[in-house]
Every structure is written in structure tokens, then in C-alpha cells.
Amino acid sequence: MSQTQLLDDLLNPLIKPALLLKLSNSEQAEQASCASKFGGLPYAEANETWASCPTCKNELTFVAQIKLPAENSLHTFFYCFDCFPWGFGDEEKGQWLIRSYQNPNMANYVAIAPSHVSEYEISACTCTEQSVKTLPDFNDLEVLSPEAAQIFSENDRYEDYEVAAAERGCLTDYATFIGGYPKWIQSETTKVCAICGDEMAFFAQIDSEDNADVMWGDSGAVYLFRCATHKNEFALELQCY
Template sequence: MTTLLLHGGATDPTAPVSRAGGLPLAPEGFGWPRCAECAGAMQFIAHLDRGTDVVAVFMCQNEPGLCEEWDAAAGGNRAYVFPAEELTPLAAPAEGETLLDKVAVLTARPVEAETYGKEDTFGPVDGMAVLGQLGGEPYWLQWDETPDCGGCGKEMGFVAQLDQVANFGGGYAYAFACDACAEAAFLWQC
């Protein structure tokens, strides 16, 4: 069984649901993330609702390809785990590529399949485009790059695989989290 993330249509940019694009929801006082390489404001990619918490994903798009936004540890992307309660929308900075052009609900749908990611495995499901996978096992395009947690040093758990929601070089993006330390990581492969 695999849980696909389907394009569930447009939504409000601050909706507290799993979505690609819009504005990030974060705790009061949280500042918009900046790229460790170019210092520009990062682009908000996804809000992944896990029930008791959310994973917010950001990636540098100020100089695509110059900052190492594909690497989990290089500083060109960031992911955060926030408690699901008392989150407020962040105002986007005026400079930089900070928002996706569209906002789409990521609707979770279990399907009878071993994995997501093999070429031509999935077309639209119930008329909705497949935008990724929630949980399960990642389908690596190159090699396993599961990150270790910076807090406890253990391997992080897989949260989601994203496809077609942002510029991932024609590949897939992967979000991970350490539930014990409330830390997250993000990377992509093509």
C-alpha cells in the first residue's frame, strides 16, 4: 500500500492543510529562512500536515543551480517541524523568489502499489495529477541519501516525496523528520 499525494485543486494560500505553495504557517516570531550560500530569502515549497505537527519546506531559487539547494546539508534548502497548533501565516519578503506561482492542496490517497516513483507507474488517479507520496519508502533516483538528525545523530524518518510542485531539475524532492528532536531535512535528486 502506498499513499499518493494528489493535486486536490486550488486552495487559500494560508489553508492549514497539506499543500504546495502559498504562505508558510509558523510559530509567532519565526523569521523567513534565508539561504546559507547567497543569503537570499528562500522559496516556500510545501506545508505537510502530519496531524500533531507540520513539516514546512523551503528551497533557494534566487540563483537556481548556483546554491546547492539539492543537498540536505549545504544550506540551499531548509525544512522545519512545527507543532500544528498556534501557527500563523508569515509575510513573504519583498525580494527574492519566495513563493510558487500556484497553491495546490496535496490530497492523500492510499492505493494498492508497492512504491511511487517508477516511470509511468501512475497516471492521474480519479482525475487528479499525482504530485508525490506521503510516508512509506522513498524511491531514490540516484542513491539513498537519507539524512541523519543533527540533534541525536540517528537516521531521520521519511515524510514525503514531491514531484512537479517546484523546480527539482526534473527529479524528485524528499522531506525527512526526526520526531524525537523535532528537526527536519529536505533534498532532491534528478
């Protein structure tokens, strides 16, 4: 069997779809909507208020909202850039926040806004969605398919694997995307649900995005995880160089 055939047999079954979000600065994104976007006003419904950080008492910054077309849900993501949580267990809950909406509809929209302009204001961007394919990070591959991982030679294994992934049409760049496999900056990580203790599924990766003025430390990324059972339970990890 050729190496290409062997790699096809081992890697192709691992490929997972993801939704790549490409950002464009847009005045339109200042307005609330039910679409994925960065900055501007977040989607919100009745009886909600702008959340503040329990630690520093400053208002959280609205970073982005993410739409999951498959389940018609929307998830608004707020973050405290003063406390800058990394997702460690000892951080006070509420330094970042995700609010989830099933079947969001502008007919149910009620405006919320911070009481003053944040110094960490995000530049409003619309998101164009593109279906992409992903393969696991090499370190995850070693766990998921040791057989596939051992094909790659010691010296250039990361580069060779990236080539193999690109040849199969998979995303190899750091990016903002929903679903698929995370592309780690540091080592791979798992998170467990605070309610049931089950390992959470990878939900989305939010990259540092120049257009939106979002910078996670030194060109880092935020990884979001979600419990498959408790769909309002999320976990966060921030990694940077």
C-alpha cells in the same frame, strides 16, 4: 507453493501505508491554512520571520507545507532555488528549511510574507490526500528481503517487481507522498540525525509538480528524512535524471 503465494508471504508483510498528495491549482491555496498545500502563504506563528539563504542572502522560496494527520503536525518547507542544494554534507545549513508545528491552529497563525515576489514563485495548489500502499524500491528490497528479491529474474527484475507491486495495489509511479517507502530516481540513500547520529526515517517525497511549477532539475524529486527521536531534525536529498 505457487509463486504468487510465495510473493504474498514475502512481500505483503513489507507493505507500508503512505499518503499520496494530488495537486490542483487553486486560488484558495494562496491563503494560509493548516492543510497540506503548495505555494501561497505558509502557515506561521508568532515571532517568525521569512527566512533568507545564508549563502546567497536571497529570501528562500516557500515550496509546500505537509500535514501529518496521525500526529496533527504541520511542516513548512522552504528552499533556495538560487543555491539549489542537493543535500550534500558540504552545503551551508539554511539553504533549505523545514519548520514544524505541533497542533497547528489558525487561531495561532501570524502572517509572514517575503519582501518581494520571488522569481521562482510556486503556483498555489491544494492537495487531495489519498491513502495508498507502498513496497520498497527494488534496491531496498534486496536489503530488506534478499529472499524476495532473488525471486525476480535477472533480466526483467525491475519490471517484474513493479508488476508484483501493482498486483498488490501498491503505488508504482513517481509521486508526491508522505510516509511509506521512497521511490528513488538514483541509488538509495540513508541520512543520519545531526544530533544523535541515528539513521533517519523516510518522511516524504516531493516530486516535480507541473501544476505547482515545481521542477527539481530534470524532472527530479526531493526526498525528506526525519529523526524518530528529534522530530524537528530533517535531512534532504535531491535526485534527478
